[in-house]
Amino acid sequence: MAASDVKLLGTSPSPYVNRVQIALNLKSIEFEFLEETFGAKSELLLKSNPIHKKIPVMIHNxxxxxxxxxxxxxxxxxxxxxxxxxPSDPYDRAMARFWAAFVEDKWYPTLKELRMAEGEEAKTAALEKLMEMMTLWEDAFAKCGKGKGFFGGECIGYLDIAFGSFLGWLKVTEEMLEIKLIDEAKTPGLAGWAERFCSHEAVKGVIPETEKLIELLKKFQAMAKAQSQN
Amino acid sequence: MAASDVKLLGTSPSPYVNRVQIALNLKSIEFEFLEETFGAKSELLLKSNPIHKKIPVMIHNxxxxxxxxxxxxxxxxxxxxxxxxxPSDPYDRAMARFWAAFVEDKWYPTLKELRMAEGEEAKTAALEKLMEMMTLWEDAFAKCGKGKGFFGGECIGYLDIAFGSFLGWLKVTEEMLEIKLIDEAKTPGLAGWAERFCSHEAVKGVIPETEKLIELLKKFQAMAKAQSQN
Structure with a gap:
């Protein structure tokens, strides 16, 4: 294949952007990362994604x-x-797609709900819902991963990327609320997986450190507060 | 390939179920249609889709x-x-997936918003938003279909199924609100496509007639009203 021209428009703390970075790393594809500025959208972004005006956008040739x-x-x-x-097997592919859609439609919205919950009651309700989902994930890991290291089996696959990209924000939620969502006792499969995923060559350095994400979140919250007071 | 055992759990007026019926028809796969009852969920459905408890579910072997x-x-x-x-080309596949996601996340919610809008102001706002989307669709049809008969080119493809399955409910909305969402003047590409899609061998008889859907909708509305009065 001729050399490709690959550009990625995004921001480093975005799990959605991280997914693309990890996939490109896995395939050893060189790419140019065009960092978007928070609160602004580049001309190239607006031109490349006129429908949603959102990152990530990958421009290939x-x-x-x-x-x-x-x-x-x-x-x-x-x-x-x-x-x-x-995965190569159609049924395994369908399962990977099913759980990837679950991340988007159910799991991440609940993680966000928990992080934003105001008051003990709302927090408890969201945490309960999320913990039920973590049990589902533990079960899905056993089924999809078939006892191997990753959801994709022996190697990082589609579902590892779809779910794993959120591990940074999961850790932020754990630290801020002083809770454990993934741990050795309740979700041993996931605990081992998260460790393996984050230290994988294709992932290392992609998902930002928890401290940096918390700092960023505090900055956003302060900005939102300042805006609401104007 | 050995004979397959294919069952489809669903209800006939569901566009999501219709998608599966059309895909199976296209591939000439025989299947057993297990009609679910409105307002109830069969044991088989609950067992087969414990996460979402929703139709369609296809059971293959x-x-x-x-x-x-x-x-x-x-x-x-x-x-x-x-x-x-x-489509066989990866970029065309990405485009088909992009627009199929657009149906789920943006277009159908807006069609529903329009159908449920109460008051002239809400109706006008939803209609305006939807008409902008219909222009996007006209453009997407030209690009994806490359001047041929379907979004998939010469044959019905993924995006035809994803979008076309909603043509029944689109017509319901047109009739109930006495408007035109697809017409020869504004969206000539879509008008021809909708005609071709609905009269295709794999689609004929799958998408219920508009009158039947309206009847069903009225029944639902009456049931909802009765429930809210109890």
Missing amino acids: DKPICESLIIVQYIDEVWTSGPTIL | DKPICESLIIVQYIDEVWTSGPTIL
Whole structure:
């Protein structure tokens, strides 16, 4: 394949952007990271994703591709010589897609709900809902990973990327609320997986450190507060 | 391939279920349709989709697959000898997936908003938003379909199924509000496509007639009203 021109528009703390970074790293694809500024949208972003105006956008040989999981699938389908990201068996693929959709539609909204919950009652309700989901994840890990190291089996795959990209924000929530969402006692499978995922060559340095994310979150909250007082 | 045992759990007026029916028809796969009762959930449904408890569920050789677009992709990947549903080119696949996600996340919620809008102001706002989207669709049809008959080119493909399955409910909205969302003047590409899609062998008889859907909707509305008065 001829050398490709790959650009990624995004910001480093975005789990959605992290997904694309990890997929590109897995396939050993060189790319130019074009950092977007918070609160502003570059001309290139608006031109490349006129419908949603959102990051990430990957531009491959001048063609823009939007939406993180669609980009990850595209990467898998274009660079077929690297490690495969989607499982090869259609049923396993369907399961990986099912749980990836669960991250988007149910799990992450609940994690966010917990982080933003005001008052003990709301916090307890969100935490309970999330802990039930963590049990589902423990079970999904056993089924999808088939007793191997990752959701994708022996290697990082689609679901590892879809779910693992949120481990930074999961840790932020754990630290801020002084709780444990993944631990050796209740979710031993996930605990080992999270450790392996974060220290994988393709992931290391991509997901920002928890302290940095907390700092960023505090900055956002202060900005939002200042805006609401104006 | 050995004979397969395919069951589909669903209800006929559901566009999500219709997607699976159309994909199975396209691939000439025989299947058993297990009609769910409105307002009730069968034991088999609860067992097959314990996470979302929603139709459609396709059971293939005793393995359940959930979520309409995931099922359609599964069908395409398992029965490779029939006509292909996803485009073969990775970029075209990414575009088809992008617009299919647009149906779920933006377009159908707006169609529903319009149908449920109370008061002229809300109705006008929703209609305006939807008409802007119909222009986007006209453009997407030209780009994805490349001047051929369907979003998938010469044959019905993934995006045709994802979007086309909603044509019944689109017509319901047109009739009930006495408006035109797809017409020869403003969206000539879509108008021709909708006609071709609905009269395609794989689609005919799947999407219920507009009158039947309106009747059903009125029944639902009456039931909801009666419940709210109790």
